[in-house]
Amino acid sequence: MASYLQIENISKSYGPKVLFENIGFNINEGDKMALIAPNGTGKTSLLRILAGKDKSDSGGKIVFLKDIRIAFLEQEYGFDPEKGIFDQIMDHSTAFTEHLDTEHLWEYERRVKQYLTGFRLTDYGQKMKELSGGEIKRVALAEMLASEADFFIMDEPTNHLDIDAIEFLENFLSRSRCTLLMVTHDRYFLDKVCNTIMELDHGSLYVYRGNYQNYLEKRSERIANRNAETDKVRNILRRELEWMRSTPQARTGKARYRINAFHELKARADMTFSEQHVSLSDLHGATRLGTKIIDCKDVSFYYGDTCYLDHFTYNFQRYEKVGIVGRNGAGKSTFINLLTGNYSPEMVSTDHQAARKEGQGLLAGVIERGESLRIGYYRQSGITFNPQDTVLDTVNDTRLLSRFLFPHDMLNNRIEKLSGGEKRRLYLLTILMQQPNLLILDEPTNDLDIVTLNILEEYLKEFQGTLIIISHDRHFLDRLADHLFVFCGNGIVKDFTGSYSEYREFIRDYEAEQKSRARAEEKAARTSGGTGLRKDRNTGESDSAGTGGNSGKKRLSYKEQRELEQLEKELQSLNAEKSSLEEQLAGGSLEFEELRKASERISEVLALIDEKENRWLELSC
Numbered sequence: 001m002a003s004y005l006q007i008e009n010i011s012k013s014y015g016p017k018v019l020f021e022n023i024g025f026n027i028n029e030g031d032k033m034a035l036i037a038p039n040g041t042g043k044t045s046l047l048r049i050l051a052g053k054d055k056s057d058s059g060g061k062i063v064f065l066k067d068i069r070i071a072f073l074e075q076e077y078g079f080d081p082e083k084g085i086f087d088q089i090m091d092h093s094t095a096f097t098e099h100l101d102t103e104h105l106w107e108y109e110r111r112v113k114q115y116l117t118g119f120r121l122t123d124y125g126q127k128m129k130e131l132s133g134g135e136i137k138r139v140a141l142a143e144m145l146a147s148e149a150d151f152f153i154m155d156e157p158t159n160h161l162d163i164d165a166i167e168f169l170e171n172f173l174s175r176s177r178c179t180l181l182m183v184t185h186d187r188y189f190l191d192k193v194c195n196t197i198m199e200l201d202h203g204s205l206y207v208y209r210g211n212y213q214n215y216l217e218k219r220s221e222r223i224a225n226r227n228a229e230t231d232k233v234r235n236i237l238r239r240e241l242e243w244m245r246s247t248p249q250a251r252t253g254k255a256r257y258r259i260n261a262f263h264e265l266k267a268r269a270d271m272t273f274s275e276q277h278v279s280l281s282d283l284h285g286a287t288r289l290g291t292k293i294i295d296c297k298d299v300s301f302y303y304g305d306t307c308y309l310d311h312f313t314y315n316f317q318r319y320e321k322v323g324i325v326g327r328n329g330a331g332k333s334t335f336i337n338l339l340t341g342n343y344s345p346e347m348v349s350t351d352h353q354a355a356r357k358e359g360q361g362l363l364a365g366v367i368e369r370g371e372s373l374r375i376g377y378y379r380q381s382g383i384t385f386n387p388q389d390t391v392l393d394t395v396n397d398t399r400l401l402s403r404f405l406f407p408h409d410m411l412n413n414r415i416e417k418l419s420g421g422e423k424r425r426l427y428l429l430t431i432l433m434q435q436p437n438l439l440i441l442d443e444p445t446n447d448l449d450i451v452t453l454n455i456l457e458e459y460l461k462e463f464q465g466t467l468i469i470i471s472h473d474r475h476f477l478d479r480l481a482d483h484l485f486v487f488c489g490n491g492i493v494k495d496f497t498g499s500y501s502e503y504r505e506f507i508r509d510y511e512a513e514q515k516s517r518a519r520a521e522e523k524a525a526r527t528s529g530g531t532g533l534r535k536d537r538n539t540g541e542s543d544s545a546g547t548g549g550n551s552g553k554k555r556l557s558y559k560e561q562r563e564l565e566q567l568e569k570e571l572q573s574l575n576a577e578k579s580s581l582e583e584q585l586a587g588g589s590l591e592f593e594e595l596r597k598a599s600e601r602i603s604e605v606l607a608l609i610d611e612k613e614n615r616w617l618e619l620s621c
Contacts, residue, residue: 039421310491326487376436
């Protein structure tokens with residue numbers, strides 16, 4: 001394997017804080033490497049040095065293989081808010097496209113549109129200023145993937161993406177033969193994509209081949225071995241200390257090399273390693289919670305012609321843990337704002353005509369909140385610290401700050417000097433200190449390191465209150481959520497009992513069952529020329545093949561039974577069309593106009609599949 005990147009003796013410090021010093025490593029062709037470390041220890045700084053966006057303090061050596069193409073995905077994507085999506089990418093990638101001839105430029109444009117479609121961005125002219133944070137990240141990813149670079153360098157590629165987009169990217173990278181180095185805290189994504197983990201720890205780098213579980217095991221062994229070696233050094237130091245203290249009158253005659261060795265041993269003996277963890281054990285429990293949390297009765301919410309919630313009824317219970325999932329723009333954050341009452345009267349109206357006239361959201365139904373409710377709401381964009389304040393100004397509790405990995409020498413650091421993850425950690429502390437009995441976390445995993453996530457998960461599992469989580473982190477959801485609200489679009493919300501992985505398994509089984517049933521019906525129709533209906537042995541009533549025989553199901557009316565049969569046929573046809581369109585878009589043989597029409601049609605097909613699957617679930621369950 002060719003060596004794509006060689007690093008020797010690079011360093012980075014900010015003031016007195018040393019992030020890393022004289023580190024080196026090598027990345028070979030085909031390596032898919034994840035860089036992990038606690039927040040504020042230099043991950044982004046290291047990537048920026050490699051990408052030529054920053055410089056090493058110590059000079060050092062950074063050598064890429066000659067003539068390989070490199071694409072760098074930063075956390076923040078620079079864009080012109082007035083440009084359309086497609087024009088933004090083409091203008092932003094001028095350095096890459098200016099050397100392309102007409103044929104290769106057209107091919108690049110086709111790839112850009114292909115990946116935009118894969119990320120469900122089919123309105124190529126939509127202005128960047130109209131996009132959500134997740135949609136902007138998808139634009140940046142489409143630009144990166146379309147470059148077909150040999151080496152991808154990515155800083156938090158899954159931040160702000162919904163799960164569908166994460167899985168699209170995950171499947172692409174896991175199949176691709178590209179070489180990559182990325183910073184990520186998404187443990188499922190890391191496991192699926194990467195074959196190597198590189199840990200930046202106390203200024204040094206450690207490389208582990210294999211998956212995340214192997215990394216945890218080998219890291220634990222490394223720490224144990226290091227501490228065992230330190231214990232041996234301490235025993236030697238004890239003997240040397242006795243020697244140093246003996247016969248002080250003869251101190252000048254002692255061998256200078258033994259005195260120097262003593263000081264080296266002392267330094268090594270002081271290096272006992274202990275993992276720093278965010279500890280939440282000192283936080284007080286949740287404030288006492290009454291029997292009523294939030295009751296929703298037939299709640300609907302529209303903004304313009306878009307329905308974000310359609311006749312939603314649910315009573316939240318004490319101590320339940322709800323995960324909320326769905327695509328960007330499906331209404332998840334809107335739902336939370338309705339629950340918490342964070343929409344001001346100027347933004348929401350219960351009068352249809354007034355809502356239209358004033359440009360407000362239209363709210364119908366009843367939302368009742370318990371009298372003892374104390375809500376802690378961790379928002380995606382909730383960090384409103386004064387950048388000139390210090391850490392201690394923000395949280396005046398040195399003990400808790402220390403537990404949250406803010407040591408004494410950081411207490412006077414200004415907020416503006418903190419890393420993104422450190423700001424998130426401080427913000428989380430301010431929320432938990434409020435002792436909420438209803439804790440709402442909107443994308444809490446963005447920018448938090450893996451160690452912090454593990455400890456936060458342990459705390460939330462024991463949280464004595466009601467927990468609502470919006471998250472794209474499948475590992476986080478699997479560990480915490482008892483059930484899911486699945487936002488399907490058009491205001492439809494499904495309640496699924498189980499973890500996110502169980503939900504995805506259910507969807508996969510359902511889709512496989514649909515295909516199997518369709519094949520069986522088609523075969524039966526060919527062999528008998530019949531209608532695909534059979535008689536129930538006990539009742540003699542007609543039943544669609546594969547849908548009867550379950551006494552636990554609600555009996556359908558004749559009209560509903562016919563509707564169910566029709567839905568199954570339509571879903572079979574739509575899924576076949578979807579597969580055909582995906583093959584065409586991935587094939588690279590479509591002309592521009594054909595590509596545009598296929599992109600628009602697949603968007604329509606996906607929406608129809610979502611709509612009809614939801615109705616099928618209503619009739620089948």
